[in-house]
Amino acid sequence: MAKRLRIVSPKRNKRLQTGWEGFFPYYAGYPELFARELLKSAKLPHGSVVLDPWNGSGTTTYTATSLGLNSIGIDLNPVMIIVARARLLPPSEADHLRPLAATILSHAHSSPPTLQPNDALLSWFDPATAAFVRGIEQNIRRSLVGSMTKSPDGVHLDRISGTAATLYVALFAACRRLVAPFRSSNPTWLRAPKADDTRIAAAKAALARDFGNNVRGMTAALVAKRDADQSVKKLPHPGDCKVSLSDTVAMEIAADSVDFVLTSPPYCTRIDYTAATRIELAVLAPLLKTAERALGRQMIGSTQVPTRDIAVDEAWGETCVRFLAALKAHPSKASGGYYYRTHLDYFDKMHRSMQRLALSLKPGGRAVLVVQDSYYKDIHNDLPKIITEIGAGQGLTLAQSKSFHLRSMSDVNPGRKTYVRPSGATESVLCLTK
Numbered sequence: 002m003a004k005r006l007r008i009v010s011p012k013r014n015k016r017l018q019t020g021w022e023g024f025f026p027y028y029a030g031y032p033e034l035f036a037r038e039l040l041k042s043a044k045l046p047h048g049s050v051v052l053d054p055w056n057g058s059g060t061t062t063y064t065a066t067s068l069g070l071n072s073i074g075i076d077l078n079p080v081m082i083i084v085a086r087a088r089l090l091p092p093s094e095a096d097h098l099r100p101l102a103a104t105i106l107s108h109a110h111s112s113p114p115t116l117q118p119n120d121a122l123l124s125w126f127d128p129a130t131a132a133f134v135r136g137i138e139q140n141i142r143r144s145l146v147g148s149m150t151k152s153p154d155g156v157h158l159d160r161i162s163g164t165a166a167t168l169y170v171a172l173f174a175a176c177r178r179l180v181a182p183f184r185s186s187n188p189t190w191l192r193a194p195k196a197d198d199t200r201i202a203a204a205k206a207a208l209a210r211d212f213g214n215n216v217r218g219m220t221a222a223l224v225a226k227r228d229a230d231q232s233v234k235k236l237p238h239p240g241d242c243k244v245s246l247s248d249t250v251a252m253e254i255a256a257d258s259v260d261f262v263l264t265s266p267p268y269c270t271r272i273d274y275t276a277a278t279r280i281e282l283a284v285l286a287p288l289l290k291t292a293e294r295a296l297g298r299q300m301i302g303s304t305q306v307p308t309r310d311i312a313v314d315e316a317w318g319e320t321c322v323r324f325l326a327a328l329k330a331h332p333s334k335a336s337g338g339y340y341y342r343t344h345l346d347y348f349d350k351m352h353r354s355m356q357r358l359a360l361s362l363k364p365g366g367r368a369v370l371v372v373q374d375s376y377y378k379d380i381h382n383d384l385p386k387i388i389t390e391i392g393a394g395q396g397l398t399l400a401q402s403k404s405f406h407l408r409s410m411s412d413v414n415p416g417r418k419t420y421v422r423p424s425g426a427t428e429s430v431l432c433l434t435k
């Protein structure tokens with residue numbers, strides 16, 4: 002009999018996001034403590050493979066690696082690949098960061114780049130600010146992104162070094178602070194500037210200071226982690242980790258090769274996962290292949306109407322089929338059109354991803370999914386139950402689960418309060434066994 006897993010709250014908590022962790026905030030992430038307790042309690046043997054098909058900021062890959070387990074993290078957003086790779090930077094690299102950042106800044110000051118007229122940064126910043134940000138980015142790229150990482154139409158982000166990724170994360174944070182006027186209280190959304198919006202102007206010195214401070218903070222956090230690791234008697238060898246940019250709908254992982262899955266699938270609340278990272282995508286634009294720049298439609302949970310026709314599939318389970326029928330029949334505007342079609346897209350992609358996930362698991366392997374329910378108007382979208390039923394269709398049995406009450410993402414948007422429904426959401430931790 003498999004050991005019962007220890008499940009602590011997967012709710013994000015500012016108090017738990019300090020030190021090295023604090024540099025990788027992600028509204029959609031779960032805390033490291035949750036992943037750590039769970040993976041430790043799974044008592045996986047040395048050499049086991051842990052997969053997170055929706056890896057986001059890389060909480061699973063970071064935690065698995067630090068416990069000496071091998072891991073694979075997949076995400077479709079290039080920004081999250083960079084973030085997850087930075088998070089894996091070994092503390093032994095801490096001493097290199099500040100001298101590198103100083104050289105990069107000095108080059109950015111002395112030889113500013115000629116900005117392309119279509120540079121994505123110009124949508125946000127005035128030309129001088131955009132040129133300085135691009136100068137820092139270009140110098141990170143030139144000094145740290147080697148030829149092995151490059152391809153004719155972009156960069157293999159999954160091969161970028163942890164040091165380069167860390168400096169990109171420091172630049173992301175500086176840019177995020179600058180674009181704060183485009184942010185609302187909704188953490189999932191950064192408004193794209195309109196043509197007549199005033200572009201942001203920042204003094205070079207202030208931007209350089211902010212970037213430098215971020216690197217200093219990251220260095221200090223890594224050093225503290227190194228000291229803490231050394232005080233622990235027996236250090237496990239960090240595991241191998243592969244973080245890759247791909248779509249779970251088409252992910253290629255060998256059958257029966259994964260021991261454990263720990264993940265939180267994209268929400269079904271029409272969240273555009275690229276919208277929150279618009280500024281980071283603008284910073285990364287020169288590294289991205291053309292297809293990687295227009296990810297919105299490919300994302301699970303996309304707010305864009307699918308281009309192909311999708312039919313309801315019985316394999317999505319009876320709860321899903323019933324939910325979709327109620328949504329389609331809802332009298333409110335666009336329920337039977339736009340909303341029905343975007344939900345069909347969500348469940349079609351989720352079902353295909355779950356098929357791949359189940360196939361990749363070894364017999365006896367376990368998959369832990371953190372899933373939130375929600376409401377479409379007044380109709381309950383019991384996503385934990387739907388995912389459980391989709392899993393059952395793929396030979397995965399629910400062995401353990403635990404639920405937590407949360408303030409939900411939709412509570413953040415007061416415009417959605419017109420329908421009668423309970424406040425908050427239930428987050429369920431589902432443990433499925435193959």
Ligand SMILES: C[S@@+](CC[C@H](N)C(=O)[O-])C[C@H]1O[C@@H](n2cnc3c(N)ncnc32)[C@H](O)[C@@H]1O
Binds near residue numbers: 027030075247274
């Ligand atoms: C709920 S978040 C995961 C957060 C993660 N557990 C953490 O701690 O940061 C879901 C992730 O799924 C990714 N995603 C959405 N559609 C995807 C797809 N088709 N293939 C791969 N990743 C996708 C999003 O970019 C997002 O980072």
